[in-house]
Amino acid sequence: MYLKRAVFGLAITLGAANFAAAQEEVSKSTADHSKFEILQKDFQSGPEVTEACLTCHTEADDQMMHSIHFTWDYEHPETGQRLGKKNVINAFCGSVAGNEPRCTSCHAGYGWDDMSQEPPKEANAKDCLVCHDKSDQYTKLATGAGHPPMEAKGKTITGQKAWAVDLKKAAMSVGMPDRDNCGNCHFYGGGGDNVKHGDLSSALYNPTHDVDVHMSSVEEGGEGMVCADCHVSDRHQWAGSRYNVLASDPHGTGKPGEARHAASCQSCHGTEPHPTNIKGLKLNDHTDTLACQSCHIPEYARGGVPTKSMWDWSTAGKLDENGKPIHEDDYVSSTGKHLHTYLSTKGNFDYQEDATPYYAWFDGQVEYTTYDRKIDPTQTVDVNVIHGNREDGKSRIWPFKRMEGRQAYDSANNNFVYTHVWGPTTDTAFWTNFDWAKAIDAGMKAADKPYSGEFGFVDTYMYWPITHMVAPAEDAVDCVECHQEDGRLANVAGVFMPGTNTNGPVGLLGKALVLLTLMGVIAHALIRTFSRKSNGGHHD
């Protein structure tokens, strides 16, 4: 009997293994792009490859044309503000306008070199390869308005020395985007590794399990997921927006098999993600006020790549005695890398690694201090305002990277300015001429906005929602990090939290009551002892 079972079991195991092996041999995709003749050409430019793609994928360019990856323009459905890289001013390099070929190096298209114009309309001006190349050798030139380097000259968008890309190899390799397709731009936002987001860095190309449970490999103990597993797409539009965030997601996983266009934690984990036991129930109780990220991303900028936490533009422009730009490299990362703390071109910097987030109520709406908003230069100005409060029912307490900045503004009109920083051949670009007056004037002209001619520098905050680098459950923020006096949420309004105010009015009253009782009892006992001794008698 046992033998029979064992043989039967073995047969099943072998059968399953055979099936799995057979599955491995069969291509996952119904098309092998290396077999398409139209792709086996010695392409001379990016647009030539796109033309070839469009011969089969006839609607792809139209889909792309409507995506924010191509338009860099976003009309906020709630606030009506015109956002997108094309319009906003940030606390990093300032603005795209005036610095096009440098900034548009990460545009998902080719040749957009003027922000006052729409991106190029030609069908072949979309860059298919930047997202779909699987040969891992396609890249974009740092200053080429989106074009790839065709010779080993200059730098790439990730700051490496450029190489001549093999467009044929790239075209034949295409497939669904994986981490480097997204990361080569998004990990390097703000001009370097993890400069901008704090939770998106080169550490996520191949993270360890403690850095990211989703993106670490299966061998590492993770899920081996890529960006697009959460940022699902439909018609080349991706779920997940930083301007209009799904701050709480009561829909959860939806019905069995239901496809959702949402990049929320709840869309996979449901709305009651903790196990149904005495601990899990209490943790589930927290989901009415806390975003998952607030506990499950205990620190950002993990994995050895620091993020820029302070950028003071006002000190930029100091030159040495020979009139040459200077640099200081006084920040040392956990991996021993020296990072700039001063550059003549950019001013002073500071960095953080394993940084504790800033917490705030967030309903998902982000309002930008765009050019047309008046600012109060006597206060620290929020470059972007995080909306939300407890009462609206959809806000949750979210973690943010709070970037500190000091940046240029029009001191007569009290608004932010566009600055022309990059432009090696112009006599106005700040990074070559070190003259703010010229750089701001040129930036405002490039953006076609009026400028008083007077400028100053104002302190700013910029908020970046933290949602990547989810840590293993055992590393989640411990209860006491918040449930204590001056805990992590001490500055968040509209919260009642046990353990944060032991000496409130009732706490003090209670302590006084207990203390008085104790004193009364002690006094009673003392008098008893004393009077008994003097009486000489004993009750017992």
Next chain:
Amino acid sequence: MTKRIVKVYPRFERFWHWMQVLLIMTLMVTGMGLNGVHSMIPFGPAVMLHTIAALALLALWIFATFWLFTTGTWKQFIPKIEGMLSVARFYAYGVFKGEEHPYEKLFWRKHNPLQALTYFFLKWFIFPAIWVTGILYLTYNFWSDSNSVLAITIIANLHLFAAYVIGAFIIVHIYLLTVGHGFRQHVKPMVTGYDEIDLTPEQEAYLETNEPGRLKPVES
């Protein structure tokens, strides 16, 4: 009247009392931790322990309530004014003079009038306050909406205040065990169940006949 050793605390009542001691101590220590008075126990485990102890205490109280009413013991907890002043005078004055406690424990009445008043107050106001607020606190997410901050703040503070009152009670309760016959003598009945009681001949005869198990034989 004869002094006899009578079983005054049946097994359930003793179990009730000592379980209550254990659970209330657990609740006190974990609760103070959660409130931030000390940090001896990590917050998460303290929450779980507090919740489990509270649920266990509630279950115990449900049993105890049945027991009180089915056995008629509830009458012990109804306060009477009579004799209260003399007991109060004793604690405030007579005890220092080495006087005898004015209250003689009766078979049908084991609490002195001041004790009865204290227990009445505890059982009718403080305990209900702590468990009503405690249950509301525990079930916050079942009834709350996004505007419940004020409600939970009031509930939590009432809960805290009731806890401090119970804390003060415990201090006095333990201290008073040292008054009179002494700590050991006072705790013993709650352990063994037996105490020395003045019985009328009728009561003695009744017990001899109907409940002989409750009387210890007279030592000769």
